[in-house]
Amino acid sequence: xxxxxxxxxxxxxxxxxxxxxxxxxxxxxxxxxxxxxxxxxxxxxxxxxxxxxxxxxxxxxxxxxxxxxxxxxxxxxxxxxxxxxxxxxxxxxxxxxxxxxxxxxxxxxxxxxxx
Amino acid sequence: xxxxxxxxxxxxxxxxxxxxxxxxxxxxxxxxxxxxxxxxxxxxxxxxxxxxxxxxxxxxxxxxxxxxxxxxxxxxxxxxxxxxxxxxxxxxxxxxxxxxxxxxxxxxxxx
Numbered sequence: 001x002x003x004x005x006x007x008x009x010x011x012x013x014x015x016x017x018x019x020x021x022x023x024x025x026x027x028x029x030x031x032x033x034x035x036x037x038x039x040x041x042x043x044x045x046x047x048x049x050x051x052x053x054x055x056x057x058x059x060x061x062x063x064x065x066x067x068x069x070x071x072x073x074x075x076x077x078x079x080x081x082x083x084x085x086x087x088x089x090x091x092x093x094x095x096x097x098x099x100x101x102x103x104x105x106x107x108x109x110x111x112x113x114x115x
Numbered sequence: 116x117x118x119x120x121x122x123x124x125x126x127x128x129x130x131x132x133x134x135x136x137x138x139x140x141x142x143x144x145x146x147x148x149x150x151x152x153x154x155x156x157x158x159x160x161x162x163x164x165x166x167x168x169x170x171x172x173x174x175x176x177x178x179x180x181x182x183x184x185x186x187x188x189x190x191x192x193x194x195x196x197x198x199x200x201x202x203x204x205x206x207x208x209x210x211x212x213x214x215x216x217x218x219x220x221x222x223x224x225x226x
Contacts, residue, residue, distance in 0.1 A: 004158070031211060033213065033214075035214075035216075040218075041218065042200075042202060042216030042217050042218050042219055043159065043214070043216045044216070045213040045214065045215070048211070048213060050211065055211065056211075056213055058213070088156070090158050090159070092158075092159075092214070094211075096209075096211050097209070102208050102209040102211070102212060103149070103161045103164060104161065104214060105161060106158030106159045106160070106161075107158050108157055108158050109156075109157070109158050111156075
């Protein structure tokens with residue numbers, strides 16, 4: 001059973017460019033959440049997708065957007081990259097049902113460096 | 116979500132039990148205690164969670180005080196591979212709920 005997979009593992013972009021990160025959730029999961037982790041900090045919640053819609057959003061600007069596909073996979077897009085967007089981007093999958101404990105499983109992350 | 120307080124860092128001896136404390140004095144009745152850990156440059160790994168009863172799985176044990184204001188994660192026989200940042204998080208159960216990470220507790224297992 002494949003866990004959460006993310007691609008690419010590393011990425012270098014130039015300020016002002018746009019980037020797309022991809023995530024495939026754990027088998028059986030229908031919800032994908034994205035987190036940003038700056039060096040030395042804990043992960044910060046960006047947003048969550050369920051049934052192809054953004055359900056929750058953290059305190060991130062509109063430059064951060066996403067998408068979820070019918071097969072539950074997801075993309076994170078960041079426009080007009082800033083140096084401060086350099087971070088580890090983590091994808092977590094879970095099962096949306098409110099009756100379950102809802103533990104989330106994380107991928108290995110994409111290390112984005114903006115130069 | 117209620118906030119948690121953890122030590123910034125701690126050392127543990129290899130082969131001994133590691134007891135990781137967490138304070139969550141403002142926890143609500145419907146909030147669970149979740150533990151995750153993150154080994155350097157990897158994604159966080161789910162360890163265990165509980166509501167009010169003590170819980171045990173193949174990785175660890177979770178002891179929650181009767182008033183639920185604090186808890187302890189116990190790694191029964193710490194190994195060098197347990198060196199990681201450990202996060203204690205409280206939140207309402209359900210896969211639709213976000214995880215609010217703090218800075219965590221950097222645990223180093225010493226040979």
